[in-house]
Amino acid sequence: MASSCVSYEGCNFFRQRLVLSTLSGKPVKIRKIRSKDDNPGLRDFEASFIRLMDKITNGTRIEINETGTTLYFQPGLLYGGAVEHDCNFQRSIGYYLEALLALAPFMKNPLKAVLRGVTNDQKDPSVDTLKATAIPLMKRFGIDGEGLELKVLRRGMPPGGGGEVVFSCPVRRFIKPVQLTDPGKVKRIRGMAFSVRVSPQIANRIVDSARSILNQFIPDIYIYTDHMKGANSGKSPGFGLSLIAETTNGTFLSAEMASNPPGQGTPILPEELGKNCAKLLLEEIYRGGCVDSINQSLALLYMTLGQQDVSKVLLGPLSPYTIEFLRHLRSFFQTMFKIETQKPEEDGKGGEKVLMTCVGVGYTNLSKTLK
Numbered sequence: 610m611a612s613s614c615v616s617y618e619g620c621n622f623f624r625q626r627l628v629l630s631t632l633s634g635k636p637v638k639i640r641k642i643r644s645k646d647d648n649p650g651l652r653d654f655e656a657s658f659i660r661l662m663d664k665i666t667n668g669t670r671i672e673i674n675e676t677g678t679t680l681y682f683q684p685g686l687l688y689g690g691a692v693e694h695d696c697n698f699q700r701s702i703g704y705y706l707e708a709l710l711a712l713a714p715f716m717k718n719p720l721k722a723v724l725r726g727v728t729n730d731q732k733d734p735s736v737d738t739l740k741a742t743a744i745p746l747m748k749r750f751g752i753d754g755e756g757l758e759l760k761v762l763r764r765g766m767p768p769g770g771g772g773e774v775v776f777s778c779p780v781r782r783f784i785k786p787v788q789l790t791d792p793g794k795v796k797r798i799r800g801m802a803f804s805v806r807v808s809p810q811i812a813n814r815i816v817d818s819a820r821s822i823l824n825q826f827i828p829d830i831y832i833y834t835d836h837m838k839g840a841n842s843g844k845s846p847g848f849g850l851s852l853i854a855e856t857t858n859g860t861f862l863s864a865e866m867a868s869n870p871p872g873q874g875t876p877i878l879p880e881e882l883g884k885n886c887a888k889l890l891l892e893e894i895y896r897g898g899c900v901d902s903i904n905q906s907l908a909l910l911y912m913t914l915g916q917q918d919v920s921k922v923l924l925g926p927l928s929p930y931t932i933e934f935l936r937h938l939r940s941f942f943q944t945m946f947k948i949e950t951q952k953p954e955e956d957g958k959g960g961e962k963v964l965m966t967c968v969g970v971g972y973t974n975l976s977k978t979l980k
Contacts, residue, residue, distance in 0.1 A: 650677025689716025696726030713778035728772035728957030769844025793858030800832035864889035879891030915969030
């Protein structure tokens with residue numbers, strides 16, 4: 610592991626750096642983490658993320674200075690197996706799960722992770738959305754089989770948490786290249802309205818208001834209501850909606866919203882939430898592409914790590930997170946993408962699209978045990 614150390618400053622894109630460091634085997638040093646802040650250094654949720662990385666790897670060396678403003682991370686081998694982790698309540702389980710989705714196919718043993726904490730909040734992608742969009746995306750890249758699943762056993766809303774999720778994923782020797790250039794047309798909309806520790810009627814009110822907007826465009830809409838009771842409902846009240854549009858070519862575009870935690874901000878009516886979420890979904894469909902905004906970086910990572918062949922993916926406008934991810938891919942894997950903008954063919958066909966093309970680095974999972 611005598612590879613050169615990659616240096617960064619600041620606390621942004623913390624997960625990207627650790628995930629790419631682990632996959633490439635290059636140590637990473639991050640300095641000046643919130644050094645000018647009143648409360649300097651790593652936050653609790655970042656420390657919790659480092660602990661999770663430590664659990665799924667073998668031989669990882671982590672050095673943090675006394676104030677927590679400098680971190681040296683020397684990655685070990687991705688080990689996998691059965692892992693249990695209590696996620697920090699400041700961020701939802703989605704924050705931790707996004708990193709696991711990127712790393713899971715390259716483990717030595719198939720991963721079975723039990724994550725506890727907040728399942729739905731306003732910052733990170735919820736577990737429902739990742740289940741409906743990221744899992745089908747992984748299947749496109751040849752990561753499929755019986756072992757791939759994501760189950761929500763309990764829901765937990767901030768600030769109390771109490772949710773529980775099980776994610777299992779098989780290991781793959783390599784990832785196959787993809788050509789996703791035609792997203793197709795939206796054929797159906799599915800969704801999940803959930804409510805915990807509030808009246809079960811609230812979920813129905815969300816569904817009615819979301820349908821009032823979406824029914825103007827397409828008849829095939831089905832939004833499930835999920836009202837969890839007792840111990841399964843976590844420790845805090847809340848409700849929310851996650852909507853998924855599926856196209857004729859098997860592309861999934863998502864939007865979601867959750868209610869404000871009790872005592873923070875103004876309470877939002879279920880009708881407002883349903884309408885706003887429906888509008889967000891229409892916005893996402895306008896942006897379009899073969900991968901929705903929250904999974905852009907996951908698709909680009911799998912393209913980079915694919916076999917030495919050309920992969921193409923059509924995306925909507927790149928989010929700032931994705932743009933930074935492309936820079937990180939260049940520093941860790943020396944991969945450059947060819948980026949071509951595409952104007953919509955007709956007016957009213959959505960926003961400008963970006964066609965991303967790259968040649969995979971031919972990453973092989975050497976730690977996968979041969980049966």
